Amino acid sequence: MPKYHDELDAVLRALADPTRRAVVERLASSPAVVSELAAPFSMALPSLLQHLRILEDAGVVTSEKHGRVRTVSLRPGALDVLHLWLGEQRTPAERQADRLGVHLTRTTPKD
């Protein structure tokens, strides 16, 4: 599956940077305009825009420009490819524990 691997590669490269992860963490609660995203970082705007471009090229965020204001959002399902890959890397012992977890969720009374 080359498409899946390319997507995974782009997402992991995008997330392997603390500034880009901080942007993702901020956007998980709500979309934000670029100036808001820039505020917590002591970083020149062009550097932040470069980080945003890497996140957008990896499909992690999307952005829309209205007049002079660009709003950035986390793309729904953007990190699913990484979730999927992580699930595949469970060791046999971890898979057994996962099955036990599902069983307990199913059989434990709600209250």
Add this chain to the structure above:
Amino acid sequence: MPKYHDELDAVLRALADPTRRAVVERLASSPAVVSELAAPFSMALPSLLQHLRILEDAGVVTSEKHGRVRTVSLRPGALDVLHLWLGEQRTPAERQADRLGVHLTRTTPKD
């Protein structure tokens, strides 16, 4: 939580490389000796050892030497930090879908 962030940073940097991900994928099924891990790659052994060292420094794998043979294993729970971080980045809409999923798992009969 600097420890959590350092650990996450090391894990993501380790996984942001296709050779290192291929090693993790191989180890998810069972531990392997270094020569086995090297076999699928047309790569000089020192380069592979360098990749293994990055994975081990990040806590993703562990290794043990018996005589001249080094066996490498996926560290149980090694990727939990990334799972945890991914869970925190769910958007409000995704969280709502997650809750629905748990509800359905609880209320759907097993057969």
